[in-house]
Amino acid sequence: MSFFYLPKTRVFSPGRYWLGCALAAALLATGPAAQAQAPRPARPDTLLSRRQNRLPEARVRAVRPERFAVGSRRLELDSAVLAQYRGSTVADALGARSDLYIKNYGPGQLATISLRGTAAQHTAVLWNGLNIALPTLGQNDLALLPISGNTQLAVQPGPAAALYGSGAVGGAIVLRTEPDWRPGLRGTVQADAGSFGLRGTSLEARAATPALAVRVAASYREAQNNYPYYLQEPAGRVRYTLQNAALRHQWSFSPDLAWRVGKAGELTATVWLTDADREIQSGTGVAGSNAREIDQSRRLVLGYRRATRRGGQWQVRGAWFEDIINYSDQGAVSNSRVRTTQAQAEHTAALGRRASLRLGLEAQHFAAVVDGYGAEPITENRAAAFALLRYDVRPTLRLSANVRQAALPAGLAPLTPTLGVEWDVFQPFGVDSLIQTDRPGLTFKASAARTYRAPTLNERYWRPGGNPDLRAESGQGYEVGLRHRVGRPARLLLETELTFFNQLVDNWVQWLPLGPGGAYSPRNLRQVRSQGLEASTALRLRRGQYRASARLSYGYTQTQKTRGVAADTDPVGLQLAYVPLHRASLGTDHAWRGWLASATATFSSYVYTDASADSFLPAVALLGATLGRTVALPGRTSLTLLLQSTNLLDRRYQSYPARPAPPRAYSVSLRFNYP
């Protein structure tokens, strides 16, 4: 969708940009001529059934949770951007294309996200609506989530437990694989090669008939990661080659199937298998480590969705996950295997013309065999009930109210309601459509939520020190903001967004040597306040065969511990470690007649590496670029050549203490598309 055409001059000059803005404003002032109306469906016209699209009418289309997330921000990487990262992982895509702070131990190494100053376990990662966090750790390694097979990657910052469940304290990452109902057979095969031994291949094949859509996606990747780095030693700067950081292999295989049953039902089966074998880099100061880790995940989801006569739908889903981590270092071995069984049932009903209500239940069962828990397998059950309400008082005033109550083994989790409002303060012309996407004008948005994080299996059962009486972490926060849109998506669209947020996390779990014999044991100890602002502006331009988009975003995050206890000696009132005060990113994509060019620049200010706010990693600014060319071949096929570069400025920096980041690196991809 961001393949645009270039006008006469190749360089994007500011003069033309302002001229384009002025033209757009002039066009808009002339009248509400071109707002397209959706075709009227046969069923009653409700909030759920209206769709503004031109695809063949789907009989049952999923109502996504985002419809109940009124007032929240949403950062989405669209399919065109994801196409540049097909062989990569979520860590690469989010790290390069957004201003989100990814704590990265190196290429292919552990990468976790920190949303709004919270920790890695405070971001819920959902795949097709189900939480895929490792039950043992309660967090996700984003380097173990290949993009392959996923059609959507979005991030929603802010507390959102009512929508996404446990762990959505700082925010949620939402991955989705949507079936592609376009008829016919499509496929792509891609081969990658890059610096420091990077080799990869990926393929995707889809076929659809009116009743059945099938997709198979697979990817493979390996890298030596033997890049040079420099250490400051007494003799001067000494050059070393990184050892023991190779990605031996990482493959992902995800077939999925969607089958329309009758007139109102849809059956989906989605499978995602990932397997990664990595050498773990222990730090440049640690000698003689041969740490290695095998991570395997098997995920299977079966779902059935059926539309009801009155415009609603109900859905049941069952999921089976298995996560394996096998770690070894010079004879020390730690293995773990967790099996998760989940069931989810929800019913979405239309309440009149302007409201919809979703009620749901879900249950999870965990069975873990982990070396650290002892010889006995551990099981745990959790359940939750939720209600989501979306009410559009008027087309220009949209409200949502959600609530979730979870039951955890140690007792009930806190009740977590969410309230959200969006109000179109000003619009250049009246709109009576129920659809609010891409509506120009000024919108005020606000959201307040309570949230929780269930204690992980490690926190409850680790020997020694596991604390089964641990309470869930709780949190609450609010955000207010403005969003301004001018233009139309077909020609020129400028969107600016400004959000202020403030949130508190309470009963934050800390591991301290408070257990028997001085063993480390988790306790609910800490309270942390995080506040800041997020600003972004995005421009999309379409002129004939030229398409361009540019996005500038900035985030300011101040996160401090506000209250602790005597046992937790980290000082109060200082910026937390690994939370940069300022982050910014600038990305631009251009497309013209088969040519593609994009550049991304990210900036992160200094981060403290300890709680004393003393040692720090210096600020770092990175630049990446992509150049591509698509050539049409006979038989409706095409060939795309993509050249990518990361760290184009060849910055020498550490992404984490004693973990040097790679210098300038290149990669080449050759992709064959049909059609």
Place this chain on the structure above:
Amino acid sequence: MKKTLLALLSAAVLVGCNPDKEIGPAIPGSPGVFVLSEGQFGKGDGTVSAFGTGTKSLLVDAFGTINGNAMLGDVVQDMGLANGRGYICVNASNKVEVVDAGTFKSVATIRNIRQPRYFASTSSARGYVTSWRGPYTSYQPGKVMVLDLNSNTVIDSITVGRNPEQLLAVGGLLYVPNSYDNTISVIDAATNKVTATVTVTAGPKTVVADQTGNLWALCSQPYGATSTPPASLVRFAAGSTTASLTLPFASSGASQLRISPDKTQLYYSYGGAEYRLSTSATALPTTPFIRRSFNGFGIDPRDGVIYAAVSTGYTTNGRFVRYPAAGGAAIDSFTVKVGPNGFVFY
């Protein structure tokens, strides 16, 4: 486009200016004490700070400041002074850093010493470093590496018991406590051979010699072990392989055996407090000397002032507290880097 990008980036860099880092002067002159901070494992941020006891001036991270911001390494375990030089055992980096004791300028780096623990010397030409072998799930018999202090190279290695810790060089002999076994290896420094093995009740970590020439060892549960035998303070004569006095504790956990400069008072940490007893005592003291748990303990040989390291976990900077020789209220305290664990007086 590139120009606007560069302008934007430079503006952003100004916005995100790094905090100021002061470059200090030279290390405070003698009398002083080097304070060792282990750093957090994996971050490579071990440091040695220098404190001038007369001037009360503190140079945090002496090695980095003097040597152009070089990183000392991962987990600074011990430091010894010999031959006008300091020998810093950097445990996780498998090396011993050699610095000039007066200026802290780096002289040499002795690499490939696996898991070095503690340093001792018998003369200005011979140094010894205890070295562990094996991962934490299956430790093997460790070694004592013999160093030539003039060329700063390893010239020999002696196999001892598992996980040898703080060794003592006295009277031409080396006493090496093997903390994962219940033994102390006695090595003849002239021949570099183990000549005797003393058996004790649990894993010994430190051996000290008192004014009569007897040797004392504090034995407690070894690192990484799951069983917790009661600790004991053991005394044995210089030529003997069996204990002449065994003072048992009620439980495990006794550590950090130290001896006063005049070698008449022993200090140890047990049950969250520091205790002191005379070398002629026949029973353990019941009342603590200082009611506080410390991560490191040292006594200034010049004035007897006690230096105690307080570590608040591995995510915050620790500090050291000074107490008068007779105990009582603290004199003052200073902040150093993460995980302070030891003191070397110069």
